[in-house]
Amino acid sequence: xxxxxxxxxxxxxxxxxxxxxxxxxxxxxxxxxxxxxxxxxxxxxxxxxxxxxxxxxxxxxxxxxxxxxxxxxxxxxxxxxxxxxxxxxxxxxxxxxxxxxxxxxxxxxxxxxxxxxxxxxxxxxxxxxxxxxxxxxxxxxxxxxxxxxxxxxxxxxxxxxxxxxxxxxxxxxxxxxxxxxxxxxxxxxxxxxxxxxxxxxxxxxxxxxxxxxxxxxxxxxxxxxxxxxxxxxxxxxxxxxxxxxxxxxxxxxxxxxxxxxxxx
Numbered sequence: 001x002x003x004x005x006x007x008x009x010x011x012x013x014x015x016x017x018x019x020x021x022x023x024x025x026x027x028x029x030x031x032x033x034x035x036x037x038x039x040x041x042x043x044x045x046x047x048x049x050x051x052x053x054x055x056x057x058x059x060x061x062x063x064x065x066x067x068x069x070x071x072x073x074x075x076x077x078x079x080x081x082x083x084x085x086x087x088x089x090x091x092x093x094x095x096x097x098x099x100x101x102x103x104x105x106x107x108x109x110x111x112x113x114x115x116x117x118x119x120x121x122x123x124x125x126x127x128x129x130x131x132x133x134x135x136x137x138x139x140x141x142x143x144x145x146x147x148x149x150x151x152x153x154x155x156x157x158x159x160x161x162x163x164x165x166x167x168x169x170x171x172x173x174x175x176x177x178x179x180x181x182x183x184x185x186x187x188x189x190x191x192x193x194x195x196x197x198x199x200x201x202x203x204x205x206x207x208x209x210x211x212x213x214x215x216x217x218x219x220x221x222x223x224x225x226x227x228x229x230x231x232x233x234x235x236x237x238x239x240x241x242x243x244x245x246x247x248x249x250x251x252x253x254x255x256x257x258x259x260x261x262x263x264x
Contacts, residue, residue, distance in 0.1 A: 005046040006135045010152060013042035013127055021159040033163050034156070036123025043131035061130050062122070062200075067192035074188055075202035082237060083214045086230040090222060098217040105213065112212035113204050120207055121200030128153055128182075129189045130196040142186050142245040150182040169224050173231035180231075180238025181206070187241040 015022075016038030023031035047054035091097060128149060136145035154175055160166055166174060185199045192198040210230075218226050 005050045006132065008049070009042055009046045009127070009131060012045065013039045014156060016041050017156065018159055021162065032159075033165075034159050036120050039124045039127035039156075040122060043127040046131065058126060058130050058196075061194055061196040062126060063197065064193070064195035065197055067195050067198055071188060071192045071195075071198050072201070074184070075198050076205050078184075078237070079202065079205040080209045082233045083209050083230065085233050086226055087214050087217065089229040090218060090226040093225070094218065094222040096219065096222060102217050105216075109208050109213050113208035116207040116212070117200060117204035121204040125185075125196050125199045125203055129185055129199040133186055133189055134194070137190075142190055143183065143242050146182040146186040146242075147179070149186075150179040153182060154178045170227045173227040176231040177234045180234040183238040183241045183245070187245055190245070 017034050017036060019038070020031040020033050020035055043058060044055060047058045132149050132152075133142075133145055136148055140148065157166075157174075157178075161168065161171065185202060188198050188202055189195065215223065215226065
């Protein structure tokens with residue numbers, strides 16, 4: 001079971017997250033979408049099956065706040081920077097310019113950030129970065145580990161397309177952002193010495209500034225243009241993190257985690 005926890009984690013994370021959609025398909029109309037907390041629960045359950053203090057290491061990583069300043073800058077500022085570039089590029093050729101009333105809603109991002117941190121960041125990141133990435137990096141490089149995780153993470157979002165939160169026109173750029181974002185979040189996890197808290201911050205920042213503000217400023221063709229602009233800047237960013245990770249090994253704490261877990 002210790003050797004199969006990673007394989008077990010994927011279907012368990014999907015089942016515990018997708019149950020609202022599965023209930024909807026079973027005829028319970030009020031249930032729909034995804035519960036991100038299912039990913040964290042799957043990570044805890046699989047860590048318990050793994051043994052060897054895996055649950056304690058996972059929980060400790062959630063409250064590991066000591067990290068280089070660059071990690072906090074990337075987690076909190078980079079998403080807003082990339083979204084700002086994307087929005088500016090879209091607005092330059094948009095058919096409809098965002099109104100002053102829409103632009104004035106930016107203070108709402110703080111409340112949305114807190115919600116995203118507690119619900120989405122805490123729900124997803126203990127699984128994807130706190131559980132899957134350390135296991136994959138025992139065998140693969142950080143770049144390859146990110147590429148292996150990305151399609152699983154992408155497929156996990158499928159119910160959101162079924163629920164209409166995304167359209168099929170947005171699937172291609174969304175896929176590119178997932179792959180690029182996976183590289184950035186792996187770098188952040190490794191550079192912070194195995195902190196899940198930093199990826200949680202970045203995930204919450206992306207969702208709060210993006211879905212909570214910037215993506216609400218555009219509609220129709222302009223929204224699709226924004227998605228492609230966003231995907232383009234993320235691809236450049238993801239490639240940059242991939243180059244950096246090819247030159248450096250994971251941090252000492254992440255490496256020690258892998259050695260201890262391998263020997264358990």
